[in-house]
Amino acid sequence: MTPSKSLIPQVSGAKIRSLSFMLVSSIALVACASTKPAQPVVPETVAPVAAANAEAAPTVAPTAPAASSGVASAPLAPAAPAPDAGQSDAMNAGENLSPFASIAEAGERVFFETDRFDLTDEARSILTRQAAWIRANPGKRVLIAGNCDERGTREYNLALGARRASAARDFLTSLGISPDRIETVSYGKERPIDDRPNPEGWAVNRNAHTMLLD
Amino acid sequence: MTSHFLSFLPLSRAVRALVTGIVLALACLTPAFAQLNVSVTEGHRRPMPIAISDFSGPHGSSIANAVRDNLARSGLFQVQNPDSFLQRDMDVNVAPRFADWRVIKTEALVVGRGGVNAGRLRVEFRLWDVYGESQMLGLEFSTTDENWRRIAHKVSDAIYRRLTGEAGYFDSRIVFVAESGSRTNRVKRLAVMDQDGANPSYLTDGTEQVLNPRFNAQGQQIVYSALTDRGIKIWVVDIETGRKEAVAIPGNMAFAPRFTPDGQSIIFSADRDGDVDVFIKSLRTGKLTQLTRNPAIDTSPDMSPNGDRIVFTSDRGGSTQIYAMNADGSGVRRLTFGEGRYSTAVWSPKGDLIAFTRQLGGQFQIGVMAADGSNLKILAEAYLVEGPTWSPNGRVIMFQREGGPGQSPSLWTVDVSGTNLRKSPWSGPGSDPGWSAILP
Numbered sequence: 001m002t003p004s005k006s007l008i009p010q011v012s013g014a015k016i017r018s019l020s021f022m023l024v025s026s027i028a029l030v031a032c033a034s035t036k037p038a039q040p041v042v043p044e045t046v047a048p049v050a051a052a053n054a055e056a057a058p059t060v061a062p063t064a065p066a067a068s069s070g071v072a073s074a075p076l077a078p079a080a081p082a083p084d085a086g087q088s089d090a091m092n093a094g095e096n097l098s099p100f101a102s103i104a105e106a107g108e109r110v111f112f113e114t115d116r117f118d119l120t121d122e123a124r125s126i127l128t129r130q131a132a133w134i135r136a137n138p139g140k141r142v143l144i145a146g147n148c149d150e151r152g153t154r155e156y157n158l159a160l161g162a163r164r165a166s167a168a169r170d171f172l173t174s175l176g177i178s179p180d181r182i183e184t185v186s187y188g189k190e191r192p193i194d195d196r197p198n199p200e201g202w203a204v205n206r207n208a209h210t211m212l213l214d
Numbered sequence: 215m216t217s218h219f220l221s222f223l224p225l226s227r228a229v230r231a232l233v234t235g236i237v238l239a240l241a242c243l244t245p246a247f248a249q250l251n252v253s254v255t256e257g258h259r260r261p262m263p264i265a266i267s268d269f270s271g272p273h274g275s276s277i278a279n280a281v282r283d284n285l286a287r288s289g290l291f292q293v294q295n296p297d298s299f300l301q302r303d304m305d306v307n308v309a310p311r312f313a314d315w316r317v318i319k320t321e322a323l324v325v326g327r328g329g330v331n332a333g334r335l336r337v338e339f340r341l342w343d344v345y346g347e348s349q350m351l352g353l354e355f356s357t358t359d360e361n362w363r364r365i366a367h368k369v370s371d372a373i374y375r376r377l378t379g380e381a382g383y384f385d386s387r388i389v390f391v392a393e394s395g396s397r398t399n400r401v402k403r404l405a406v407m408d409q410d411g412a413n414p415s416y417l418t419d420g421t422e423q424v425l426n427p428r429f430n431a432q433g434q435q436i437v438y439s440a441l442t443d444r445g446i447k448i449w450v451v452d453i454e455t456g457r458k459e460a461v462a463i464p465g466n467m468a469f470a471p472r473f474t475p476d477g478q479s480i481i482f483s484a485d486r487d488g489d490v491d492v493f494i495k496s497l498r499t500g501k502l503t504q505l506t507r508n509p510a511i512d513t514s515p516d517m518s519p520n521g522d523r524i525v526f527t528s529d530r531g532g533s534t535q536i537y538a539m540n541a542d543g544s545g546v547r548r549l550t551f552g553e554g555r556y557s558t559a560v561w562s563p564k565g566d567l568i569a570f571t572r573q574l575g576g577q578f579q580i581g582v583m584a585a586d587g588s589n590l591k592i593l594a595e596a597y598l599v600e601g602p603t604w605s606p607n608g609r610v611i612m613f614q615r616e617g618g619p620g621q622s623p624s625l626w627t628v629d630v631s632g633t634n635l636r637k638s639p640w641s642g643p644g645s646d647p648g649w650s651a652i653l654p
Binding site: 115117143150151152153154155156158159160162163165166167169170183184185186187188190191192193194195197198 | 396397398400402423425426441443444445446466467469470483485487488489490511513514527534557558571573597598600601619620645646
């Protein structure tokens, strides 16, 4: 992602200078009782937060932001319908041959109803094909990202996306895939793939997306 | 007091005596100006006409313009067009020709001037009651020259307080997410600006998607979450130094952070195998405490200003609603029962009201209710509105708004009275506003 041009200057830290704004004097020309000097509108000093900050330092790990490399982010390829024979092959435990060349070919996204995280029959079918590929590629790990449409609040949707990713993961582990080979994440409503602001677009954006790691 | 004030003004003794004499004479003829006040609670039945003459000295007209804009946007004042002014020879130390100002039917008048003294900008102003022919307020502020806008905001806050009896909110800042890029490849950068949209600056470069930034009560730190391919992390940034630190939390998904009112802890939600619960982490000791234990979604926590209650969003009852609990997680009580889905509850600065987002009938709404969930009132509605944040005085709510399908989000404000809905002067796409306290 590249930021678009903007007129805003880039700065390392927005400055709020501690302007010791001084209430130098209350101007009072009028000698009536009703013109008492105004209350100071400015507190004199800032409450020191530096101490708290310094004490916090040991508990706050100065970690770098998570690396954004290593996640396959190829555009969505249309899922090929799985051959029946392939699916039954895949279900054979111990069979190391996947009928799918990639997760994308197995079907990389499963879709959800509005505000739901339970798997549809179609979703289970796609996840079963994903399991076949994962089983046939023992060295590989996957990341499942839960996604939501734009018709929810941001933080709720992050939670809902986590549920969707976990539902997909739980189904894969129920098929015998080791949980160690699956990472989950939620993108909430932050990474839609369909920009149509209508029920068709929203349906596409409610998904769990399985991607190859490493 | 009079002589103290005059002592630093370069006035001749004769002028000093004259000014004092005139104003004393005028002021003592007229009754107090009790009639000149503005109600901030009832909506604005009749905005008060106020004239702000251009200040003399450095940044004089710019300061006057910033004050005019602030007062006009509050909805409580009818700010007079300077072209209509009859008296132009304003002197901050001479009483105005009140009759001239009554001609244009202004009730309040602001006169000011600036000067540079020892490298600092000093601005003094007086607020006059035009019909009472008396001074209501006279103050002076000083700062460095480049911070002249903050003087304009301090002046605005002083006028607002004098005329409404309530604290102002103009000398404050907004942290928000500046958005750019297409809807399917959104760049979301942490940004800060003055309450009136001036002095915007970025704090992150856009490589990660910044969500839900909030100030601490002291206004010097911002907590936010940043989404990357592999997870979402909570960060604290010091806006003076620009230093950022990740808050260490087990797991790869921690989000919806807010500072506790004392600034010593962060309350947030985190995912454990698809179960999102509310946690609190002390920034002093590092202690992490789980506050909700429920298989449902529990998120968007906010601690009350006195620190004893926490509101949060949960779907434990089947639909998404707002709940409250004690600071230790006990005493959970559901607050909302009406139609629709409720979320993003946030306490007012006084702790008497809770603002929230509601989804109803395909629309989103911003509303407020009492701390016990009663007296619910809807303030704004659109295709998408969410994420309310309170002005420091609790009179205005800012939120994110998309007017219709496919529109970019922008920042809007509405008064708690339900009136004065308007777009923020910040012109770009923006979301997730967080309002600071009044600046130090």
